[in-house]
Amino acid sequence: MSLAPPLYGLMAEFDTPEAVLAAARRAYARGYRRMDAYTPFPVEGLSEAIGFQHTCLPLLVLIAGLVGAIVGFASQYYATVIDYPLNVGGRPLNSWPSYIPITFEVVILFAALTAVVGMIALNGLPMPYHPVFNVPAFSGASRDRFFLCIEATDPLFDREATQRFLEGLGPREVSEVEQ
Numbered sequence: 684m685s686l687a688p689p690l691y692g693l694m695a696e697f698d699t700p701e702a703v704l705a706a707a708r709r710a711y712a713r714g715y716r717r718m719d720a721y722t723p724f725p726v727e728g729l730s731e732a733i734g735f736q737h738t739c740l741p742l743l744v745l746i747a748g749l750v751g752a753i754v755g756f757a758s759q760y761y762a763t764v765i766d767y768p769l770n771v772g773g774r775p776l777n778s779w780p781s782y783i784p785i786t787f788e789v790v791i792l793f794a795a796l797t798a799v800v801g802m803i804a805l806n807g808l809p810m811p812y813h814p815v816f817n818v819p820a821f822s823g824a825s826r827d828r829f830f831l832c833i834e835a836t837d838p839l840f841d842r843e844a845t846q847r848f849l850e851g852l853g854p855r856e857v858s859e860v861e862q
Contacts, residue, residue, distance in 0.1 A: 688861040691814035692718075692834040693845050695854035696823070700726040703829035706852040707732035710833060713848065717837035721815065721830040733831075743801045744794045751793030755786035818858045832860060 697703040700722060707720055711734050720729050759782045763769070768776050803809075815821050815832060824830055831854075833845055849857045 690835045690842070691817075691860040691862045692832050692837075692840070693842070693849055694815060694818055694821075694830050694832040694858050694860050695849040695852060696820055696856045696858070697829040697831070697854050700724075700729075700829055702853065703831055704729055704732055706831050706849075706854070709852060710831065710848070714839050715833050715837050715845075717834040717840075719832050719834070721821070721824040721832070723825055723827060723829075726829070738805050740798065740801050740805055744798050747797035748790045748794040751790040752786055754793070755789030756782055758789075759785060814860050814862050817861050820856060820858060828855075 695706060697706060703720055703722065704726055707718070707729060710718055711732055716734055718733050720726075720733055722729065756779075760777060763778070764776045770776070815824075815830070820828065821830065831849075831852075833840060833849070835842075839845075846857055
């Protein structure tokens with residue numbers, strides 16, 4: 684008795700960006716939610732067609748910027764008022780206008796680092812292996828082919844019904860994607 688590898692999903696191959704966009708819209712209208720599209724260049728409207736939700740990355744960057752502002756200002760306040768107070772020319776110890784440049788730079792540092800690390804983490808990178816690489820025709824995704832993959836974890840996924848649905852979209856080929 685041979686055990687077949689578990690199925691990741693079904694993938695349809697299309698020749699044009701318009702075809703994959705139309706297929707993604709029909710799949711989303713049919714109720715499929717766990718799907719992804721692979722194209723050699725960005726296709727306008729495709730992310731919305733597959734139901735891509737925006738990430739929380741902008742909120743994370745904002746929070747990191749605010750934390751950076753607090754850290755930058757507080758560290759200068761601590762250094763000039765609490766730890767080593769110097770009265771130079773009669774100015775107040777808490778001369779906050781002089782803190783602005785360094786506080787701004789710390790805001791930028793924290794926000795930029797959070798944006799880079801957050802983007803990498805939220806995209807699931809690094810990902811040296813993905814099941815779609817098991818499909819031989821998928822090598823065309825970086826050249827001139829367009830793919831729509833409906834994952835087996837989708838609540839509406841039924842191997843035969845989903846395959847018939849994908850074949851009805853007019854693809855060049857429908858392939859099984861094994862894990």
